[in-house]
Structure formats: C-alpha cells, structure tokens
Amino acid sequence: MLDALDTPGVHHALYAVGSMALFSIGLYGLLTRRHLLKIFMSLAIMEMAVYLLFIGLTTQPGRTAPILSDGLVEFAGTADPVPQALTLTALVIALAVLALGVSMSIRYHQLTGTTDVETMSALKDP
Amino acid sequence: MDQILLQSPLLTPTPIWLIALPLLVAFLSPLWGRARWPLLFGVHLGLFALALWLLAGVQDGPLIETLVIAPPLGIHLHADAVSLLLVALLTFAVALVAAFLWQGARAPHWQSRQAFVLIMLLSAGCNGMLLTGDLFNLYVFIEIAGVSAYLLSALRRDAAALEAGLKYLIIGAVSAVFILFATVLTYITTGTLNLAAIGMAFADIPAAMQILIGLLLLVGLGIKAELFPFNVWVPEIYRGSDPEASALFSGVVVKAFLFVLFNLVFLILADPAVVGRWLMILGGVTMVIAELTALRQRDLRRMLAYSSLGQVGLITLALGFAETTVVAGGLFHLVNHTLAKLLLFMVAALMLSRASSGHLDALTGIARRLPLAAGLFVLGSLSMLGLPPLAGFMSKLWIMAGFAEAGVFWPIALILLGALLEAAYFFRWIALFYRPVPAPRLASDPVGLPTASSAVTWPLLVLAVLLIGFGLAPVLLEPALNLAAEVLLDRSGAIEAVMGVRP
Numbered sequence: 126m127l128d129a130l131d132t133p134g135v136h137h138a139l140y141a142v143g144s145m146a147l148f149s150i151g152l153y154g155l156l157t158r159r160h161l162l163k164i165f166m167s168l169a170i171m172e173m174a175v176y177l178l179f180i181g182l183t184t185q186p187g188r189t190a191p192i193l194s195d196g197l198v199e200f201a202g203t204a205d206p207v208p209q210a211l212t213l214t215a216l217v218i219a220l221a222v223l224a225l226g227v228s229m230s231i232r233y234h235q236l237t238g239t240t241d242v243e244t245m246s247a248l249k250d251p
Numbered sequence: 252m253d254q255i256l257l258q259s260p261l262l263t264p265t266p267i268w269l270i271a272l273p274l275l276v277a278f279l280s281p282l283w284g285r286a287r288w289p290l291l292f293g294v295h296l297g298l299f300a301l302a303l304w305l306l307a308g309v310q311d312g313p314l315i316e317t318l319v320i321a322p323p324l325g326i327h328l329h330a331d332a333v334s335l336l337l338v339a340l341l342t343f344a345v346a347l348v349a350a351f352l353w354q355g356a357r358a359p360h361w362q363s364r365q366a367f368v369l370i371m372l373l374s375a376g377c378n379g380m381l382l383t384g385d386l387f388n389l390y391v392f393i394e395i396a397g398v399s400a401y402l403l404s405a406l407r408r409d410a411a412a413l414e415a416g417l418k419y420l421i422i423g424a425v426s427a428v429f430i431l432f433a434t435v436l437t438y439i440t441t442g443t444l445n446l447a448a449i450g451m452a453f454a455d456i457p458a459a460m461q462i463l464i465g466l467l468l469l470v471g472l473g474i475k476a477e478l479f480p481f482n483v484w485v486p487e488i489y490r491g492s493d494p495e496a497s498a499l500f501s502g503v504v505v506k507a508f509l510f511v512l513f514n515l516v517f518l519i520l521a522d523p524a525v526v527g528r529w530l531m532i533l534g535g536v537t538m539v540i541a542e543l544t545a546l547r548q549r550d551l552r553r554m555l556a557y558s559s560l561g562q563v564g565l566i567t568l569a570l571g572f573a574e575t576t577v578v579a580g581g582l583f584h585l586v587n588h589t590l591a592k593l594l595l596f597m598v599a600a601l602m603l604s605r606a607s608s609g610h611l612d613a614l615t616g617i618a619r620r621l622p623l624a625a626g627l628f629v630l631g632s633l634s635m636l637g638l639p640p641l642a643g644f645m646s647k648l649w650i651m652a653g654f655a656e657a658g659v660f661w662p663i664a665l666i667l668l669g670a671l672l673e674a675a676y677f678f679r680w681i682a683l684f685y686r687p688v689p690a691p692r693l694a695s696d697p698v699g700l701p702t703a704s705s706a707v708t709w710p711l712l713v714l715a716v717l718l719i720g721f722g723l724a725p726v727l728l729e730p731a732l733n734l735a736a737e738v739l740l741d742r743s744g745a746i747e748a749v750m751g752v753r754p
Contacts, residue, residue: 148432155425164421171428179435208438211387215431218394222427225398226420229405233413242421245414248487 133185140181147174161230161240165223172219176212183208264301266316266330269338269378270392272298277371280364287367288353295346295374302339305330310734313748315384329384329446329749333582333735337381337510344502344589345374347710351597352495355707357604360406361495369406373399373499377507384749386434386444389511393430393475397423400504404492415491422474422484429471433464440464447749450518450742465526468515476508477563479537486548489556494603497552498596501559502589509563509585513570517740521754527571534567535665542672551599551609554676555592558635561669562588568662569650576656579736580649583728587634587642587721594631594714598624601707614680616688625684627711632681634718636673642721649725 129135147170154167184204191206234240276283276294283290308314313331321327330338349370352361360366376396383389401423405416438444440460441452453461474481489497516523516530538561545557566588569581599609601624606613618625634641637648647670651663721728738744746754 161417168421168424168428172431175428175432175435179439182439207444208435211434211438211444214387214391218391218427222394222398222420222424225401226417226424229401229413229417229420232408233410233417236410236413242418245418247411247414248418248491 131186136186137182140178144174144178144181147171147177159241159243161233161242162227164242165226165230169219169223172215176215179208179212264304266305266314266328266335266382267318268301269298269342269382270328270375273371273375273378277368277375280368280371283367287364288349291349291367291370292346292353294371295342295349298342298374298378299339299346302335302342306332306335306339306731309335313738313745315748326388327384327445327749328382329745330382331745331748332731332738334381334510334514336582336731336735337506337585338378340586340589341377341381341503341506342374344593345370345499347593347713348495348498348502348597350710351600351707354709355601356495358407358493360408361493363406365402366406369399369403370499372396373403373504377503380507380511384446386437386446386449389446390427390430390434393508393511394427396504396507397427397475400496400500403496403499404488406496407493411491412493415488418484418491419488426471426474429467429474433467433471436460436464436467445749446515446518447746450746451750451754453519454521468512472508472512472515473533475504476512476567477505477537477560478533478567479540479560479564482537482541482560485560486553486556489559490550490552490609494552494555494596494600497555498593498600501555501596502593505559505563506585506589509566509570513739517573518742518745521742523573527573530571531568531662534564534569534571535662536564537561538564538568538669539665539672542669542676546672546676548676549611551602551614551680553609554680555595555599558595558673558676559588559592561673562592562635565647565650565666565669568665569653572654572657572659572662573740574653574657575733575736575740577650577653578739579729579732580646580653582732582735582739583649583725584643584646586728586732587646587718590714590717590721591631591634591643594627594711594718595635597711597714598628598631602628611683615683615686618684619688623708624711625681627708627715628684629681630715630718632673632677634722636677637670640719640722642718642725645722645725 151167151169151171151174154170155164158164158167188202188204191203191209230240239245272294276290280287305314309330309332313329316328316330318326318328352366356362373396376392376394376399379392380389380396383392401416401420404419405412434444437449440456441449443449443452470481474484477485489500492500516526520526541557541560541564545554545561548554548557562584566581566585569577569584572578572581601621602614602617603609605620606617630641634643637644637646647666651666654660654662743753
C-alpha cells in the first residue's frame, strides 16, 4: 500500500520540504540568537539544509553510491557523483570556517568576557 | 596541485600560475625566513607582468586554459581581456601593499608569518575568482579569499580586531550559504556547473527558478560586493581592521566580487537590461546613502569605508547600464578607485601610527607632523571626488558623457550629487589636518613603536604618479578599457569560445 510513496517524486518533495524547513530554522536562529556559538550553529544548520537538498534531489530510490565496488563493474544505476563530490568539498570548507569562527569566539570571550553579539559595539561610531 | 603541475609544462607562462604561484609560495612559507616581504612584493610584481603579457595575447579572443578534461565536462580557466585586466590591477595593488608593509609595518602582527601567508592566499583566491569558468570553483575561490580576509581582519588579535574578524566571518558565511544555495539550484535545474554551459541553458529553466537563483546570487554576492542594503557591516570591519588590511578589502576583494557579479549577469542572462536597471538603482541608492552617511563620520577609517561604499555604488551604476562606453568608464573608475583608496588607506595607516586614534580630534593638525602623508591624502581625495586633472575626474567625466550620449540623465544628476557630498566631507577632513594646533599638543609621538623609514612613502608616490598620469593621459588605458568593456558585454563570444557554438 505504501509503495505509491516510494517514487522519486514523493522522495524529492520530502527532501525539498524537509531541507527548506531546516533552512528556515537556521535562518530564524541566525536572526534571533545573540550568543556567538548559537549563531554559528544556525549557520551550520543552514549549510546542512543546502547539502541535504543537493544530495536528496540528485538521486532516486534504488540508486547506489557512485563507487565501483562489491562486484559492481560499471556505472549503471548509480547516483550522480558530481553533487556528492561537491558536497564533500563544501563540507570541508564549512567545517574549516566553523572551526575558525569558534576559535575566534573563544579568544574574544577570553579577552572581553562576553559572547553576546549585541554587546559587541566597540566599532560603532562614538 | 599535482595534476595541474603535470598537465602544463612547468615553465610556460599560463594563467594557472596566477593562482598556483601564490598558493605554492604561501604553503612553502617556512622556507622564506626574513625574505618574506620582498618575496611577497616580487611575486606579485611577477604576476602583474605575467597578467600584462597574457593580456597582450587575448586581444582577439579569450584564452581557455583547460585543466585535465575539456569543458564543459572539465574545469577551465577563462582568461579574457577583462578578467586579465582586473588580475593585472589586483596583483599590482597587492604588490604595492606588500611594498608598503615591507618598508613600513613595524607592528609585531604584521611581522608574523601569518600575515604573509594570508595575503598570498587572499591574492590566489581573488585571481581564481576572476579567472575561473566554473561555478563551483568560483564558490571555492570565494571561500579561500573570504577566510584569508576574515583572518587578516582579526590579525591584531585585540578585542576590536577580533570583533571585526568575527563579524566579517559571520556575514561572510551567510553570503557563502546563499552562493552555495544558488550553485546547488543551478546544478539541479541545468545539470552543469560550467559558466558558459549555464549561460546557454539558463533561459530554458522555469522563470520562478531563474528569479530565485538570481535573488540568492544577488544577496550572496551583494554582501561581498558591499551593495546596499547588504553593506551595513562594512564600516565596522574597516574600522576594526588595520588600514593596511582595509586597503586590501576595499582595493582588491570588493573589486573581484564586483567583477564576478557583473560577469555572471552578462554571461547568464540573454537580455541583461531588466536586471541591469535594478542593479543601477541599487548602485545609485548605495552611493547616495553612503555619501550622506560619510558626512557625519568622526572616525577616519569609518569615513573611508563609507566613501568606498559610495564609489562601489557609482561603479555598479555605470556597469549596470550595459552599454560599452559607460561600462568602459565604469571599469576606468574601478581602476582609479583601487589606486586612490589604496593611497588613502595607506596614508591612514601612517597617520594612525603617529596619532592616538583615528578620531577627528586626535588627527587635528597632523599635517605638521606628516606633511607628505597629508599632501598625498589631499591628492587621493581630490581624485576620489573628481577634480581635474586627476584620474577620478576623467573616469567620472567618461561615465557621464556615456550617459549623456545615451540620453539618460538621472544617473548624471546622482553622480554630481555624490561628488558634491564627497567634496563636503573630504574638505572637512583636509581642513582639519591642516588646522594649526597649539604647540603642547604636538609635543611627542604617542606610540612606542619605532617609526617607519621614509622609504615607506615610495609605494604612495607611485600611486600618486599613476593618479596624475591617468588623469592627464587617459589614452594610456583607453584601448584596454574599451576592449575589456566589449568583452565583458559580449555574451555570445564568451559562450562560443568555450562551447564551440553560438547561443
């Protein structure tokens, strides 16, 4: 009975709705939170939503990973490898930026004792 | 890297060196010891020469440098008359900042190896953004340039610098998410990441999706290209960073993003008129708001930041018009703004090393202590607001003449209004620098750092000579700029060079 749900269209719709919900949650967090680490978490959630959308919409149920192993000798019935390679690259970049942001936040907290972006106003016009 | 090096013979001058050489030199940084600054200067001077040499070879058509597989499947570099012109400008700008730091930077954070590596990576990232022919590579280069810029901004590692760095990083990450989102949607709908192939396929995807991708790219690139209303972060970051770093942001990074934005608009859209009109409005609003806000700034770096925003608005206004004369004028103004802003920010660096802060009161009468620097500031600001015979006058005149020829007059009114506002705030600062101050306030240099030698002024003098030279003889640049504008607007030529068919 549930076979009707196991079609590419339904899968893609679920991925699209799910990742857009995730993106909105991240955007909401970005706009409303004031703690530096929560802002970085919101950014990470937004990035994850984009990766999920990319991976989800470029494959279909039944497709396998684009890797020649387990007796597989040709690229038939595999998912498109480009999005997966791109997502891996983007993940690495996002991780690096996130680590940089968190370490800068820690240093900033050590210097000033604050983690609140609202109170970061040393650069406003006096 | 290995693949790239194996693919192309090591010693032939190809565009890949414009990206590979800075990366290579940056990663080998432990080897260089105390020769870092001369090396940074030398490498960029070499890249500048390479860019000029390549520029001479692309007069008839773009140079497509294929990496591994031919486009559209593989990745390629697209070196044409406009991207190489900008690469030449940006490498020259980095070389001058390097020379300035070599001669003048005595603060420990500029003596560190990090500063050297970051400037190299920034330059590699910007060159990559200008040259790449692939949307995802564009994203990667944007991130390389971005991360180096965040760290350069926070290089001083005190609270103000870290605040600037953190704010830059957060806004930069937001911009990157939007650009990545647009990239993902483009791949899902067109099935390709090659810019020329996207240019051919873009018209066939649903209109709603086109608008969504366009808006995502506008937000993402608009943040980095400092367009209104995505530019509120800029003054704070320019104020928190050292002026040397701000010179690189305003003179190099923003220019690379402006090119990326307009290159995408002109390459992807079959008819850029509507989008161009919106960008013109955005540019005009950016300019007027920024110049009005600059009037009441009381900090030198914040004032320069708002002035930078105003000029970016003016360049956007000109490039958005998508007509050869005006676009050539806009590119000329882009060159002039880079030269003048480098000059002003480096003068600001000199002044801040001798004054207690960048505030109006602390800088009153500084001209008596730094006569040459104050004089160069006057020259830079006069070029900025467009007084003959300086370069800024010629480029503004060129843009306005182009608009007048096309019979469109509202941008001319806006540009004149902008120049008036610029005159108002620049003359206020100049008057302040030359105001006589009672002797006791001049008594001693407040900062304990050793003062820079007079050799530090030669990069500034080079910039001053260029500003006067291009003002007196714009004909020096005219052929290159006209060709660059034609190439930038020639969508079918760019697509044909890559895909082999006319769209």
